[in-house]
Amino acid sequence: MATSLTTRKGGIGMNLPTATKLNIPLPSKQCSNCSGHAPSFLHQVRHLGILRRLCTACVLRLHPSSFCPVCFAFYAGSPPHPSKRVACSNCCSIAHSHCAGDTLLTSYLCPPCKDSSFSFFPLRDNKIDKKLAIALLCASKIASSSMGKAVTVAWAEADRKVREAALARKRAREALEHLVVLTRKEKVRKENVNVVPAKIEELDMEDGDGDVDLVRHIEDSLVKADD
Ligand SMILES: [Zn+2]
Ligand SMILES: [Zn+2]
Numbered sequence: 001m002a003t004s005l006t007t008r009k010g011g012i013g014m015n016l017p018t019a020t021k022l023n024i025p026l027p028s029k030q031c032s033n034c035s036g037h038a039p040s041f042l043h044q045v046r047h048l049g050i051l052r053r054l055c056t057a058c059v060l061r062l063h064p065s066s067f068c069p070v071c072f073a074f075y076a077g078s079p080p081h082p083s084k085r086v087a088c089s090n091c092c093s094i095a096h097s098h099c100a101g102d103t104l105l106t107s108y109l110c111p112p113c114k115d116s117s118f119s120f121f122p123l124r125d126n127k128i129d130k131k132l133a134i135a136l137l138c139a140s141k142i143a144s145s146s147m148g149k150a151v152t153v154a155w156a157e158a159d160r161k162v163r164e165a166a167l168a169r170k171r172a173r174e175a176l177e178h179l180v181v182l183t184r185k186e187k188v189r190k191e192n193v194n195v196v197p198a199k200i201e202e203l204d205m206e207d208g209d210g211d212v213d214l215v216r217h218i219e220d221s222l223v224k225a226d227d
């Protein structure tokens with residue numbers, strides 16, 4: 001017995017590090033869009049109503065109308081004036097006219113639409129130059145704005161639920177009041193109807209004491225609700 005316990009204990013002791021590793025969920029370092037590993041730069045965003053963790057390249061790729069894909073200026077909800085912007089002919093990306101270059105003769109295509117292998121954030125050897133830093137800053141602004149909107153949506157949802165709960169309470173109260181009236185009417189009717197005891201028993205849903213108890217209970221509930 002003692003040997004068995006020692007053996008089992010020893011076994012647990014030896015397996016503990018592996019078991020611990022398996023049981024503790026590590027925070028995901030994967031982008032939920034491209035499945036690429038981005039240990040340093042994963043942004044929390046609310047995209048199409050879903051909270052997601054995205055790498056910098058995917059934040060930019062999934063928010064084409066939020067920034068200029070050339071200079072990485074964040075529009076903060078107000079894109080450039082129509083006279084100063086050009087829209088991609090393939091997606092909803094919007095660029096500054098002066099950034100897009102001469103597009104009078106040809107239709108404009110944003111960088112990812114022009115080249116499917118294009119990346120807004122081609123990080124190599126974890127080295128960030130000025131252009132990547134600007135792209136990272138733009139993605140961070142988009143993520144921050146997105147989460148700000150998520151908070152607003154969450155507040156609106158919480159407010160809606162509070163109002164629904166208040167309405168449900170009001171309806172429950174009205175239903176209780178209605179039930180009290182019906183119970184009282186039924187009780188008065190039974191007291192006034194001169195029928196044989198057998199008939200009274202047929203009319204009763206419960207016994208008479210049950211009705212009295214029910215009315216008292218409902219009235220108590222309403223008093224408490226008023227408090
Ligand atoms: Zn990604
Ligand atoms: Zn621009």
Ligand SMILES: [Zn+2]
Pocket residue numbers: 088089090091092093109110111112113114
């Ligand atoms: Zn495009």
